[in-house]
Amino acid sequence: MQQADLIKRIKELKLKRNAVILSHYYSRPEVQDIADFVGDSLALSQEALRQDAEVIVFCGVHFMGESAAILSPNKTVLLPEIDASCPMADMLDVEELKRLKEKHPDAPVVSYVNSSAAIKAESYICCTSANAVEVVNSLDADEVIFVPDKNLAAYVAARTDKKIIIWEGHCPTHHQILREDVLNMKEKHPQAKFIAHPECRPEVLEIADHVASTRGMMLYAKNSPAQEFIIGTECGLIHGLLKAAPEKKYYCISEFACCPSMKMVNLEKVLTSLENMQHRVAVPKDVRVKAKEALDRMLSVIVK
Numbered sequence: 001m002q003q004a005d006l007i008k009r010i011k012e013l014k015l016k017r018n019a020v021i022l023s024h025y026y027s028r029p030e031v032q033d034i035a036d037f038v039g040d041s042l043a044l045s046q047e048a049l050r051q052d053a054e055v056i057v058f059c060g061v062h063f064m065g066e067s068a069a070i071l072s073p074n075k076t077v078l079l080p081e082i083d084a085s086c087p088m089a090d091m092l093d094v095e096e097l098k099r100l101k102e103k104h105p106d107a108p109v110v111s112y113v114n115s116s117a118a119i120k121a122e123s124y125i126c127c128t129s130a131n132a133v134e135v136v137n138s139l140d141a142d143e144v145i146f147v148p149d150k151n152l153a154a155y156v157a158a159r160t161d162k163k164i165i166i167w168e169g170h171c172p173t174h175h176q177i178l179r180e181d182v183l184n185m186k187e188k189h190p191q192a193k194f195i196a197h198p199e200c201r202p203e204v205l206e207i208a209d210h211v212a213s214t215r216g217m218m219l220y221a222k223n224s225p226a227q228e229f230i231i232g233t234e235c236g237l238i239h240g241l242l243k244a245a246p247e248k249k250y251y252c253i254s255e256f257a258c259c260p261s262m263k264m265v266n267l268e269k270v271l272t273s274l275e276n277m278q279h280r281v282a283v284p285k286d287v288r289v290k291a292k293e294a295l296d297r298m299l300s301v302i303v304k
């Protein structure tokens with residue numbers, strides 16, 4: 001089917017199913033373009049709550065669909081690609097977290113939303129890259145277990161007085177961005193600001209002009225007087241940046257800054273998802289209720 005026909009059919013089915021399409025900034029450009037809302041993990045969770053459509057088609061990875069299903073149990077959440085899982089989320093399982101909790105019984109668990117529903121259910125509170133520092137600082141505890149991203153944990157540790165117990169997970173896409181990639185790009189584009197996601201290595205963040213979630217990076221580039229930016233995250237963000245501030249220039253940090261899981265959803269799969277009402281995200285009730293408590297606690301933390 002031609003792209004225009006695919007888009008037409010998706011729009012028809014969206015109306016028929018009373019569905020809304022949510023997409024992360026890392027999705028393919030054509031998928032972002034048909035979405036009703038594109039955002040970072042925090043904004044997507046908030047948007048899933050706000051929507052009154054019956055069906056949410058979530059163009060992203062598994063944990064994102066799960067978060068929407070946990071927050072909105074009365075809606076049907078569909079993942080166009082069921083195998084799109086986040087490798088970082090897969091770096092920690094519940095038994096490992098339980099053992100960590102046993103070793104540090106007084107430390108509340110903060111889980112980055114890039115984790116399974118079962119991990120969220122074992123956590124006191126969740127966070128995203130947009131609110132991790134505020135979430136940790138909101139806790140009445142001297143030490144905190146932070147899972148699963150060691151880079152985001154190190155970023156938080158540098159901005160809090162609390163002791164952070166770090167799990168050694170990482171995002172392969174961000175971890176592959178090296179300090180020398182940044183230095184090379186800075187040499188090629190000396191006027192450009194380097195903006196980076198906190199999932200990058202500490203030695204990369206150290207030389208960034210600005211560190212923020214994907215949405216924060218977007219706002220910074222849009223509002224900054226600078227005209228050129230080196231993008232230290234998954235390069236799908238450049239599509240959104242070009243829409244938000246088309247007059248500026250954006251340079252992808254490296255050819256490896258691409259998340260294969262986030263690219264699995266395409267227009268054909270969105271259409272099949274709406275046609276067959278697949279793949280429904282199901283979270284067992286006991287897990288869902290506990291995971292929702294951790295997500296609700298996160299959503300009640302005000303970010304300045």
Ligand code: 13P
Binds near residue numbers: 128129215
């Ligand atoms: P944010 O959406 O919080 O910026 O995180 C990026 C990410 O890696 C999502 O998988």
Ligand code: SF4
Binds near residue numbers: 085088171174262
């Ligand atoms: Fe997971 Fe990294 Fe891909 Fe985000 S970019 S979905 S953290 S692997």
